[in-house]
Amino acid sequence: MKLPSPLYTTQYGKAYVGDSLELLDCLSDNSVNLVITSPPFALQRQKEYGNKSQEDYVDWLAVFAKKIKRVIKNDGSFVLDLGGAYEKGRPTRSLYNYKILIKFCEDLGFFLAEEFFWFNPSKLPSPIEWVNKRKIRAKDAVNTIWWFSKSEYPKADIKKVLTPYSERMKQLLKNSEKFYTPKKRPSGHDISKEFGNGNGNGGAIPPNLLQISNSESNSKYLRFCKIANIQGHPARFPRQLPEFFIKFLTDPGDVVLDIFAGSNTTGEAAEGHGRKWLAFEKEKDYLAASSFRFLENNKSDSEIQGFYGALLSEKEVEIRSKQSALIFK
Incomplete structure (x- = not known):
């Protein structure tokens, strides 16, 4: 099996309409460095974007995870966002997200590299x-x-996601003797080594608590959706979330x-950092609208509406942002 024609392509990526279970079968073993996704959550009430009941959710998601394990590289990662x-x-709280953790590790053979929490x-x-x-x-x-992770030592480099020092820390680094006299910690760690070169x-080093607001209200994506007279996807996560893990766990x-x-x-996020990307989505309307993220801001209303209509009519489109061109195939 091979992947069908993409709905649209960009410099680095390809977006495909279809059932992910079928599309995953089209990928070669050990061919993906990072799978990062936020599936429909296991909620009690049905949402417009689709979600499974808590009773069925763990087994349903495990089918995807088994296929993901085959396609990721030995040093690859699988990052899963769950509400x-x-x-x-x-x-009283549901334990479904913890049941997923246990099943994936004990039954499917994944390793838990680290748990993160998005606040x-x-x-x-x-x-x-x-x-x-x-x-x-x-x-x-x-x-x-x-x-x-597929192995105990997945590719990762925390230096790629360091957070800026506070002003107080910058002063401390510049003149540590004036602001702080370090002493050995009870553990024996000598913190003075941290300030040795002044830089x-x-x-x-970021914590595993990621504080990222999800308050998008006037982004290009939403503005273009409004121009096309369609609703944006109701369960979007902020770009900074996948961006953190893309920078942390992959290379250009x-x-x-x-x-x-x-x-x-x-x-x-992957496009912005020079990573190749694949997007699988079974709802064509959502995926067609997602192309707005890759268009330049200077598109006219008629261009945006025509572009969206072309995607829905099965015309494969190549988005060339640098040339501000849309190539219809």
Whole structure:
């Protein structure tokens, strides 16, 4: 089997409409460096973008994970973003995301390289019943992100995602003796070595708590969706989230895959960092609209509407941003 014709292509990527289970079968063994995705969450109420019940969710997602393990390279990674959920009618949390972790590691043979938590400070208080009405629970503002690997030593370089030093830290590095007299820690670690050259390490090592607001309201993607008179994907994650793991776990030229691409935020982040990318999405409308992320801002309303219509009419499109051209095939 081979992949069908892509709905659209860019300098680095290709977007495909179809069932990810079938499209994954078209990929060669050990051909992908990073799979990062945010599948429809296991919620109690059905959403417009599709989601499975909590009872079926773990086994449903495991089918995808088994195929993913085949296609990622031995030093590759699988990063999975999962939202939390409550049990139906009760103020007690579902364990589905932890059941996924156990199943993937114990049954499918993945390693848990590290757990991350995405804190979205702009998230609205929810669930309504327990937080807003009865006021017996705090708002659910953190997603679990499991970083799975095929081997115990996946490709990773934390130096690529260092965070800027605070002003206080910059002063400390510039003149450590004036601001701080380091002493050996109880562990025996000599922290003075951190300030030896006055430059530090070029930035601070980030924690596994990623604080990223998801408050997009006037992005190019949403503006172009409005011009085309369509709704944007209702469950988008911010570009900074896949961007962090793309920079951390891959090198330029590596292959990044999102099997539930939605509005293709992952592809946009990969494109911006010179990584090859593949996007799989079964809903053609969502994938067609995702192409707006790769168009230049100077497109007219008629160009945007015509472009979207061409994608829906089965015309394969090549997006060449540098030349500001759309090549219809």
